[in-house]
Amino acid sequence: MPTDSILTDGPLDVLVLGAGISGIGAGHYLRTEHPSKKFAILESRESAGGTWSLFTYPGIRSDSDLNTFGYEFKPWRDPQAIADAPRILDYLHEAIADDHLDEVIVYNRRATSVDWSESDQLWNVTVHRNDADDDFVVQTRWLFAGTGYYNYAEGFTPEFPGSERFTGQIVHPQHWPSDLDYAGKKVVVIGSGATAVTLVPSMAEATEHITMLQRTPTYVIPLPREDAISNAMKKVLGPDRGYALSRQKNIVQQKLFYQLSQKFPTVARKVIRATNVAMLPSDFDVDTHFNPPYNPWDQRVCVVPDGDLFKAIKKGSASIATGRIATFTENGVLLEDGTEIEADIIVTATGLNLQLFGGMEVKVDGQTIDLSDTLAYRGMMLSGIPNFAMAIGYTNSSWTLKIGLLCEYFCRMLTYMDASEFTSVRAVADPAMPTRPLLDFGAGYVKRALDRLPKQGTQVPWTMTMSVAADVKQLRKGAIVDPYLDYRKQTVPAEPAPAV
The missing domain is CATH 3.50.50 (FAD/NAD(P)-binding domain)
Structure with missing residues (x-):
């Protein structure tokens, strides 16, 4: 099992947040598309699997078929299509073993805040050791947030009048x-x-x-x-x-x-x-x-x-x-x-509390970013935040279908930046473009959080598409260079003039 040294021995190329289905998927694509990249996966809990290891209530299962909820790169071989959590966990642990991701997953570590340094072209990530209750700083060129979009620590329970009078047990599935x-x-x-x-x-x-x-x-x-x-x-x-x-x-x-x-x-x-x-x-x-x-x-x-x-x-x-x-x-x-x-x-069983990126604070050069002021670019980046990718799947289909496409685009972007010697990229939105909620979905847990979430625009590539065909065009085949992407190279300070 890797120790903190993998995180602190010089800057990482990519730090993946979360060892759930999105983070494990990102790890596969980095292993196969960028084998020379130095990356690690940060997991706040003691085990991998995300949702499928967190929830243990009776009968927990997927509500999407595993032929689409599974990874494109790893066939689902079990006869169950609507599969229970133990089978899904076995599949995820196999994916970890296939790509030797156990060498890069660091458990009981949670990113509490991140701060981009424009001069260094690096993220400074404050990481909390859950098992030691202290903090240390990790540097990385890229962040990939595979944290899902709900609060792992607390589910949603409305205030029920008289709940204190009930003499039996009250249980939340989370x-x-x-x-x-x-x-x-x-x-x-x-x-x-x-x-x-x-x-x-x-x-x-x-x-x-x-x-x-x-x-x-x-x-x-x-x-x-x-x-x-x-x-x-x-x-x-x-x-x-x-x-x-x-x-x-x-x-x-x-x-x-x-x-x-x-x-x-x-x-x-x-x-x-x-x-x-x-x-x-x-x-x-x-x-x-x-x-x-x-x-x-x-x-x-x-x-x-x-x-x-x-x-x-x-x-x-x-x-x-x-x-x-x-x-x-x-x-x-x-x-x-x-x-x-x-x-x-x-x-x-009253739902979830939405929370992006595990609740961590996001800063750029010391200035806290209000996520509700940002716009999603291709559903993967947020306007004004450099070298930051996020993984949010479909709400009307299998989550993982979109995650794979996002990872493909991310890896193509890394390839282009390496070839062109760029050190950072950020998406820049037109401030005059109309906006709408990030998730156009009527569920209560979404409506409760809309004022805290980023937004989407009204035109491609600023829309959160919920169509595989549209995302194949936008992500698998979409342009890596367009007017909305600001690629930069690190500025090297000029050598001081020699003394006369």
Whole structure:
């Protein structure tokens, strides 16, 4: 396991922040495209894997198929397409081993602030040792932020009136107790997103009864846990070629579903509703519990593998309640309509807190940058911040599809800079260009954070595209030199004139 010496033995070429799916991907591209570069990966926790090692609640899984959520460079070989966290972690650990990234990942280290020195053309990174509770400084030419976009330390829990009166346990999925015993208990899961629809069927077999309590319904669709067509393609064509083709197949499927939902929302709503009706009991109130007040893909559509949520409801081990909470009581939750739901355990699957770059402070020559004043360039850089790349994936498709393309563009930029002997580059936005929110997505966790996030522009390359085809043009084939990029070379101070 590498020590801090890898960080402090002269300036790094690249410091990658985060050893999750984005940081591991960046490590692969640096290994293969720039093998001579000196880089390290900084991970604030004790293990790699990001989301997939942080969350340990029952049933945690991907809500994207692994033929697209997996890396382009590493075939997904497991038959599960909607895969559980242990399988995803195994895959990520294999990726680390394949590229010998265990030699460059430094654990229990968190970047708390970064300051770009224009004169030195270097980042000075203040790194906190979590296991020693002290700080030291690392220098690097580039920063690659693979930190995701939510706060790892704290999930979002709204203020629930009367919560102090509840005599049972209140648990947030982001901090799941390893010893939580819910066998034979009455459980209420507050929420209707991906976490809630995963928890309910996963816990239903063991609980006395489990209720998903939602304020607003979500679109929920069943998908096979195993993608039979993709698995057959891999068997017939081999794992590499079969994976590549199944990946393209699923990219097209995702694109068509999203575009049809946006263009023909009424039709999409009817199709989803008909699917729900077919899988639920004949007397189930679909119009109350599966009838969102928005169109499909205005927020993310939830996936349930093999329809497990619907099966649990049909079996009677799980139920759904829709309404607003008036107050917690000693024995459960009281809704505004007077309904009381008894519970021994309440799980607040109420979402995430957005936080870019692990909450670190970003400075340029000592001046703190307000991220909300910056604009995203090609979804990878932020205006006015030199030698800084970020990894934010798709919200309407598999996250990793975009990360790979971002890494390709990043590596092409490094190649150009090396050949031209440039030491820094920054994106420069037109101050007169209209702006809009960075993430055009209606989820509550996004809306709560929009005023703190960077923005995007209204024209390429200042837009955050959510289309693989558009990003292939913009990132894989996009120009490395354009009017918005300011490349610079380090200024060498003139030699003093000799004394006369």
